[in-house]
Amino acid sequence: MKIFSYMEKYDYEQLVFCQDEVSGLKAIIAIHDTTLGPALGGTRMWTYDSEEAAIEDALRLAKGMTYKNAAAGLNLGGGKTVIIGDPRKDKNEEMFRAFGRYIQGLNGRYITAEDVGTTVADMDLIHEETDYVTGISPAFGSSGNPSPVTAYGVYRGMKAAAKEAFGTDSLEGKTIAVQGVGNVAYNMCKHLHEEGANLIVTDIHKESVDRAVNDFGAKAVDPSEIYSVDCDIFAPCALGAIINDETISQIKAKVIAGAANNQLKETRHGDAIHEMGIVYAPDYVINAGGVINVADELYGYNSERAMKKVEQVYNNVERVIEIAKRDNVPTYVAADRMAEERIEKMRRSRSQFLQNGQHILSRR
Numbered sequence: 295m296k297i298f299s300y301m302e303k304y305d306y307e308q309l310v311f312c313q314d315e316v317s318g319l320k321a322i323i324a325i326h327d328t329t330l331g332p333a334l335g336g337t338r339m340w341t342y343d344s345e346e347a348a349i350e351d352a353l354r355l356a357k358g359m360t361y362k363n364a365a366a367g368l369n370l371g372g373g374k375t376v377i378i379g380d381p382r383k384d385k386n387e388e389m390f391r392a393f394g395r396y397i398q399g400l401n402g403r404y405i406t407a408e409d410v411g412t413t414v415a416d417m418d419l420i421h422e423e424t425d426y427v428t429g430i431s432p433a434f435g436s437s438g439n440p441s442p443v444t445a446y447g448v449y450r451g452m453k454a455a456a457k458e459a460f461g462t463d464s465l466e467g468k469t470i471a472v473q474g475v476g477n478v479a480y481n482m483c484k485h486l487h488e489e490g491a492n493l494i495v496t497d498i499h500k501e502s503v504d505r506a507v508n509d510f511g512a513k514a515v516d517p518s519e520i521y522s523v524d525c526d527i528f529a530p531c532a533l534g535a536i537i538n539d540e541t542i543s544q545i546k547a548k549v550i551a552g553a554a555n556n557q558l559k560e561t562r563h564g565d566a567i568h569e570m571g572i573v574y575a576p577d578y579v580i581n582a583g584g585v586i587n588v589a590d591e592l593y594g595y596n597s598e599r600a601m602k603k604v605e606q607v608y609n610n611v612e613r614v615i616e617i618a619k620r621d622n623v624p625t626y627v628a629a630d631r632m633a634e635e636r637i638e639k640m641r642r643s644r645s646q647f648l649q650n651g652q653h654i655l656s657r658r
């Protein structure tokens with residue numbers, strides 16, 4: 295991978311490599327764009343096949359956060375971290391504290407939170423070293439685990455997409471195929487089950503599948519079967535790039551709406567599902583609930599205020615569908631336009647001179 299060419303192509307600001315021999319920390323912080331504000335995005339811990347795969351994941355996820363935060367109306371830029379390692383085996387206190395010191399060194403350009411493989415307890419350890427972390431324990435006056443809030447936002451956004459495809463936003467009696475029943479999807483399934491939806495689930499971890507089967511009467515299938523099951527809605531809630539050349543032809547759903555980041559392997563896959571008449575709720579629009587919730591901590595966390603903003607995920611998905619129809623483009627293009635327009639307007643309005651946040655004459 296030619297790192298500078300890649301960064302130049304998508305206009306990344308910064309890529310930081312963090313290594314700590316004592317704890318085994320190997321982390322990559324990617325900051326994509328800070329036009330709207332400090333880059334806020336979670337920390338993923340995962341076993342990558344190669345360093346290149348980890349770098350690419352960090353970069354792709356960071357860019358997604360720029361668009362997610364912009365589309366959600368937050369005054370935040372986009373960044374993300376990946377820690378290379380197995381979250382079930384390789385974590386230790388020193389690792390997250392060493393990582394916290396690296397974040398502190400960025401002096402507020404990057405603020406972290408949870409993502410796949412990291413928990414509130416990990417964020418609390420990071421918080422021992424830096425204030426630039428959200429999603430820490432409610433005991434600190436913070437918002438805690440963002441996953442249930444992300445799940446609620448995905449549920450609301452799924453209803454908006456269903457309205458477009460089926461003429462009603464009721465999910466009662468609808469069959470929803472869920473890929474990955476981890477933190478977000480378990481909570482999403484709870485809402486869907488309460489509304490009377492039928493669930494088909496899969497996961498690479500048997501205990502996660504069993505929990506959904508027991509708690510929600512879900513039907514379990516093998517991970518390789520989830521794309522081709524008969525269903526109304528496909529909800530990708532595991533990792534990215536799952537809408538690709540191999541999977542598209544198998545999908546029977548009329549709607550794709552799920553929590554996973556970077557669902558389209560390439561943009562042309564977004565064109566392909568559009569041509570198939572599938573209503574696609576763009577990932578970073580529908581899964582913004584968690585970041586909306588943790589971002590509220592920056593103002594002194596207020597759950598009621600945050601949840602009001604999370605409700606807007608329904609309207610944001612509706613708005614994207616409207617733009618897509620108006621401009622005759624796929625929904626992923628409409629979402630990008632919505633986000634880019636906001637960033638560009640802010641970039642231009644910020645070109646006005648300001649001396650370190652103070653009026654230039656205030657130093658006299």
Ligand SMILES: NC(=O)c1ccc[n+]([C@@H]2O[C@H](COP(=O)([O-])OP(=O)(O)OC[C@H]3O[C@@H](n4cnc5c(N)ncnc54)[C@H](O)[C@@H]3O)[C@@H](O)[C@H]2O)c1
Binds near residue numbers: 410440442444497499
């Ligand atoms: N946690 C949040 O608040 C949040 C917010 C926005 C987006 N997301 C995104 O949503 C997705 C899920 O996040 P999470 O926090 O629930 O993570 P998680 O790790 O709790 O859940 C992911 C689940 O997917 C399973 N999985 C992984 N690969 C799979 C495969 N090939 N087939 C089937 N199952 C597989 C894992 O075993 C796990 O149970 C991620 O893409 C994440 O980036 C999460």
Ligand SMILES: CC(C)C[C@H](N)C(=O)O
Binds near residue numbers: 362
């Ligand atoms: C809670 C968040 C700041 C990060 C979350 N993992 C996301 O992708 O949106």
